[in-house]
Amino acid sequence: MPRVAILTSGGIAPCLSAAVGGLIEKYNEISPDAEIIGYMHGYRGLLLGKSIKFSNEVKAHYETLYDFGGTPIGNSRVKLTNVDDCVKKGYVSAGQDPLEVAAQQLSKDGIDILHTIGGDDTNTMAAALAKHLESSGTKLTVVGLPKTVDNDVIPIKQTLGAWTASEQGAIFFENIANENTTSRRQLIIHEVMGRHCGWLTAATAFEYRKLLENRKFLPELFISKQRWDVHAVYVPEIDIDFQKESARLRKCMDENDCVNIFLSEGAGRDAIVREMES
Numbered sequence: 001m002p003r004v005a006i007l008t009s010g011g012i013a014p015c016l017s018a019a020v021g022g023l024i025e026k027y028n029e030i031s032p033d034a035e036i037i038g039y040m041h042g043y044r045g046l047l048l049g050k051s052i053k054f055s056n057e058v059k060a061h062y063e064t065l066y067d068f069g070g071t072p073i074g075n076s077r078v079k080l081t082n083v084d085d086c087v088k089k090g091y092v093s094a095g096q097d098p099l100e101v102a103a104q105q106l107s108k109d110g111i112d113i114l115h116t117i118g119g120d121d122t123n124t125m126a127a128a129l130a131k132h133l134e135s136s137g138t139k140l141t142v143v144g145l146p147k148t149v150d151n152d153v154i155p156i157k158q159t160l161g162a163w164t165a166s167e168q169g170a171i172f173f174e175n176i177a178n179e180n181t182t183s184r185r186q187l188i189i190h191e192v193m194g195r196h197c198g199w200l201t202a203a204t205a206f207e208y209r210k211l212l213e214n215r216k217f218l219p220e221l222f223i224s225k226q227r228w229d230v231h232a233v234y235v236p237e238i239d240i241d242f243q244k245e246s247a248r249l250r251k252c253m254d255e256n257d258c259v260n261i262f263l264s265e266g267a268g269r270d271a272i273v274r275e276m277e278s
Contacts, residue, residue: 001031001033001034001035002031002034002035002112002113003034003035003037003109003110003111003112003113004023004027004034004035004036004037004111004112004113004114004115005036005037005038005039005051005106005109005111005113005114005115006020006023006036006037006038006039006073006114006115006117007038007039007042007043007045007046007073007114007115007116007117008020008042008071008073008074008075008117008118009042009043009075009076009077009078009116009117009118009121009122009125010042010075010077010118010119010120010121010122010147011075011077011118011119011147012069012070012071012075013069013070013147013160013161013164014069014070014161014164015069015147015160015161015164016069016070016071016075016117016118016147016160017065017066017068017069017070017071017072018065018066019117019145019147019160020038020065020071020072020073020117021062021063021064021065021066022062023036023115023145024036024054024058024059024062024065025062025063027059028059028062035053036053036054036059037051037052037053037054037109037111038051038052038054038072038073039051039073040052040073040074041073041074041075041076042074042075042076042077042078042118042122043076043078043079043080043102043125044076044078044089044091045073045074045076046102046105046106047078047080047086047091047092047098047101047102047105048091049105049108049109051109052073071117075118077121078091078125079121079125080098080099080102080125080128080129081098081099081125081128082098083097083098086098099128099129099132100132100136102129103129103132103133103136103138106133106138106140107138107140111140112140112141113140113141113142113143114126114129114140114141114142114143115143115144115145116142116143116144116145117145117147117160118145118146118147119146119147119148120148122144122147123144123145123146126142126144127142127144129142130142145160146159146160147159147160147161148160148161148162149161149162149165149166149193149200150162150193150194150196150197150199150200151197151199151200151203152197152199162199162200162203163203165193165200165204166200166203166204166206166207167207169190169192169200169204169207169208170204170205170207170208170210170211171211172190173190173204173208173260173262174208174211176188176190177228177260180227180228180257180258180260181222184257185253185257185258186257186258186259187253187258187259187261188258188259188260188261189261189263190204190260190261190262190263191263191264191265192204192262192263192264192265193264193265194235194236194264194265194266194267195236195264195265195266196236196266197235197236197237197264198234198235198236198237198238198264198266198267200264201233201234201235201262201263201264201267202233202235202262204262205230205233205262208230208262209229209230212225212228212229215228224256226255226256227256227257227258228260229260230260230261230262231249231252231256231259231260231261232245232249232259232260232261232262233261233262234261234262234263234264234267234268235264235267236264236266236267236269238267239270239271240267240268240271241271242268242271242275249261
C-alpha cells in the first residue's frame with residue numbers, strides 16, 4: 001500500500017484546491033488503498049513535521065474541493081535552499097540543512113510519493129529535493145505539478161491556473177468594455193500578464209470573443225459588436241510595427257469611435273528598445 005504526500009506552495013490560486021481533489025480522485029481510481037497525507041502550509045509543514053491524514057470521508061468527497069479556491073492544506077513561500085531564511089523563521093536549527101531535514105521527515109513518515117503543487121519556486125525546490133534524495137540513496141518519487149498562467153511548460157497541454165485566468169480576464173474586460181459608452185473616441189488597453197509568453201493574452205482574447213458570440217446587440221442604438229470587439233492583440237512573440245498598427249487603429253477608431261487592445265506586459269519591448277537606440 002503506497003503512502004502518498006501532497007503539499008501546496010507559492011502564491012494562492014483557485015486551482016490549488018481542485019488539484020488536491022484531482023489527485024485524490026485519481027488515487028481512488030488506481031490505488032484506493034493508498035494512504036494520503038497533506039503537509040500543512042507547504043514546505044514549512046514538511047520541515048516542521050506538521051501534516052494531516054486524509055480520512056476516508058475526505059477521500060469519498062474529493063469533488064467538494066472542485067468548488068473551492070485556495071488550498072485546504074495551506075501554503076507558504078519557503079525555499080529549502082535558503083538556509084539562513086529557514087533558520088531565521090525557526091523551520092530548522094542552526095547548522096541544519098533544510099533539504100536533509102525534509103528528507104528525514106519524508107523518511108520518518110514513510111512517504112513513497114511526494115506531490116508538490118505550485119509555481120516555479122515550488123517545483124525548483126522539488127527538483128532540488130529529488131536530487132538530494134537520489135544522492136543519499138533514498139527511494140522516493142517526487143512529482144511536481146506546475147501552476148502558471150503562462151501555460152508554457154512543455155509538453156504539458158494545460159498548466160494549473162491558465163484556463164481560469166483566461167476566463168476571468170475575459171469576464172473582467174466584459175465589464176471594462178462598457179467604458180466605451182461614457183465618451184467619444186475611447187482607447188482601452190487590457191494589459192495581461194506575460195513578460196515573455198503571450199499565451200494568456202491570446203487565450204483571454206479568445207475567451208472574451210466567445211462571450212461576445214452569446215450576446216445580442218442593437219446597432220441602431222450604437223450597441224454594435226464592433227464597438228465591443230477586440231481590435232488588436234499584442235504578444236511578446238510577435239514584433240509590432242507601430243507605424244502600421246497606428247494607422248490601422250486610427251481607421252478603426254474613426255469607424256467604431258473606440259479601440260480595444262489586449263496587450264501582454266512584455267509585448268513590443270524589442271521594438272521600443274530599437275526605437276530608443278536609433
